[in-house]
Amino acid sequence: MTSGKTKMNDISQHISYLLSDSSFPPLVMLDGDWGEGKTYFTKNTLIPDLNSVGESCVFFSLTGLASINDFKNRLLSANYIKKQVDAEAGKSMSTVLASLASQFGGESGGAIASMLSGASGLVKEAMLSKLSDKIIIIDDLDRVEDHSLCDLIIGECLQLSDDSNLKFIFIVNDKKVSGELALKEKVFSGCIKLNKSLQESVEISFSGYHWFEDYRDKIVKTVEKHNLKNLRILKRASKKLNEIFRVLESDKSLDLERCMSQMILVATLVIYYRYEKGFSGQDIWERSEYSNLLERKGNEKYEYDELVEVRSFLTTDLISYLVGGSNWQLSISHFGRLPKKGCPIDAFIFSPHFHHDDESFEQYVDTLQAFVFEENDVPFSKWFEAAYFYHFLQSNQFFTNERPILSENFDDLYGRKDFDYSDLDGRTNRLKIDPKVSFIFEKYTKGSESYKERRDSESQIDTFERMRKSWQDVDIEIYKSHQMRAFFNQFSVEQLMECIDGWKTSDILLFSDFISERYKSINIGKHLSDELQITRELLVKVQARFEEEPAGRKKGALGFLRYNLSSAVKALSLDDEGKLEQ
Incomplete structure (x- = not known):
């Protein structure tokens, strides 16, 4: 034979x-x-x-x-x-x-x-x-x-x-x-x-896509690193990357070439860990957490450090899409950090250093230094990312100490900046910052959390003002943003009754229908348990208002609301009792 x-x-x-x-x-x-x-x-x-x-x-x-x-x-x-x-x-x-x-x-x-x-x-x-x-x-x-x-x-x-x-x-x-x-x-x-050779596997899997030749070398290099030539897996990767290319190409503000170069690495890694290592989407997400690096002792290497390295580009939605989870339709909002077109800071951070000669490298460092040290009106996330990158280059002696030392000036620089926090609300809130550089990372964390608290407080005031005028104005918005997140507990029962008393009957009926649907899911209390107390209090107030109201359409609407609030309290109480028994 x-x-x-x-x-x-x-x-x-x-x-x-x-x-x-x-x-x-x-x-x-x-x-x-x-x-x-x-x-x-x-x-x-x-x-x-x-x-x-x-x-x-x-x-x-x-x-x-x-x-x-x-x-x-x-x-x-x-x-x-x-x-x-x-x-x-x-x-x-x-x-x-x-x-x-x-x-x-x-x-x-x-x-x-x-x-x-x-x-x-x-x-x-x-x-x-x-x-x-x-x-x-x-x-x-x-x-x-x-x-x-x-x-x-x-x-x-x-x-x-x-x-x-x-x-x-x-x-x-x-x-x-x-x-x-x-x-x-x-x-x-x-x-x-x-x-088959690895190159043949790549050719079979990717050659049908018009963008392949532009990224052939990047794909081959990434696939070679993990010896990934399984044709079924590579075909999955190519199909996912084709959709990623389509979505990225539609956003003209992005640097498409650098975005795709990063996404080839990200998609290949996620699909490799899913289909070769058997990890779930949640496993991949948890292993990409920065905290895994902080738990290492001394120079101990983290087994999945390559996942941490791409964490700024990952989101749970993107991972779900890549591993065939519940997110089957990709949109631009599902991406993490993406480099912008025409931004010299992004161009420098996201390009390999060997792409620069000595002269262009120094020019990029000049631009980076000016942004970090001299400009005062700066995007919050972008500035922290640029500051970390400057510190990284300085710590590894890519340039001399004739340039200002960031660690000696950081607190003063931070205090002088007039930050634009709007980039925290978009996909750029996933940064390339090593958490072990604590003087940068901790300041970034505290600053971003402080902003988010202010933003949420302002949003709460705005939502309440619109909700007080009409439930119809906020019904769909609240359904989408708080389907499985507590919402009503951020208001007092007096505020909620102020809304109900001022609403038209049609608003009360629509609100009643919202309450009816909100608490129907099995084990809903696991997600909305924080609403139990406010729902109980609101039921008492609505019951009292129902008894005071003369017969008519509004009384009927209050009756429906009373019934649905009672059902909500029962649904939330069942889960609450289950927790007590455990």
Whole structure:
């Protein structure tokens, strides 16, 4: 038995040679690891090559096979039904079946019914005996877990090769095939190992996309780092990256080339950890946390530091999209940190240092220094990121101490800046800052938290003012932003009653409907438990207002609201009691 690695372009010829070798049975094994691209190669290269030299090929899979009878049915179906459908395309299925049955002496399609039901062994054997001069390509032998059934299949093919001049190619992952090794050695004329190069895998997976050539080197380098040549995984990556390219290209404010370069790295890493390492989306997110670096002792290396390095580009939505989670539709808001077009700071931070000669490097450092030390009206996040990058270059002696030392001037610089905090509200709030540089990271954390508290307070005041005028003005907004987050607990019961008393009846009814839907989900208290107390208080007030209100449409609306608040209290109380029992 021959075995060995064969170049991709020679495999078809090698298989033809083995099948024509009369000193062995015409059975060949095409072996390859999972994701090697065996089925892809068979359909796109092997079958066309065999057809071009006059061979007739039939292809089918053994996935889900339960018995040797199933195998015979699939073999017959693949040969006869496909042949007849191809020959009589456009005719009704009953006509095709009747025509097929007539080849075996039937007039009513009974032979086909017998074949499909497995009822007539004689009919099957008669049909099998009529097979000849074909190459039967059988995929997924390794998925047949019963080793005795595996041997029966190989034995049946061996018999058919003697009786009907049939030739067989088995596509397998030989490590997983459960049949007897001795039988394989005896009946197969050869085993050819499909072992594509990484470049071939990348070419197959990405070459169909128009942007591929622009990023070929980046893709190959990233894939090589993890020896990722599994065709199934790479095809997933290429499809996801194609959608990422489409979304990024639509935002003209972005530096598309640098964005895509980063996303190739990010997408490849996430997909690698999902499909090669078996991590969930949540696992990947947690391992990318900066806190993992802070927990290391001394120079101890963190196992997943490459995930931390790309954390600024990650979001839970982006990870979910890449691993096939609940987020199936990508939008620009799902990305983390992205470099902007025409921004010299971003251009410097996101470009490898070896892209610069000495002169251009110094010019970029001049720009960076001026931004960090001299400009006062600066975006908050951008300034901290630039300050960290300046400190990184200075600490690693990329320039001399003739330039000002950041650590000695940082507090004074921070106090003089007139920050624009708006970039904290967008995707740029994910920064490339090492948390171990505490004098920068801690100041950034405190500053951003302080801003967010002010923003939330101002937002609360604005929301209340609009809510007081009309519930209809805020209904959809609050539903979207607080579907699983507490909302009503930020207001007092007096404030909520002020709204209800001032609303039109239609607003009360709409608010009542909102309350009804809000607390219907199972275990809703896990998300909205903080609303239990305010809901109880509001129920008491609404009950009192209902009793005071004279009969009329408003009283009816208050009655509905009272009922739905009561249901909400019960739903939240159930979860609250469950917590107490635990």
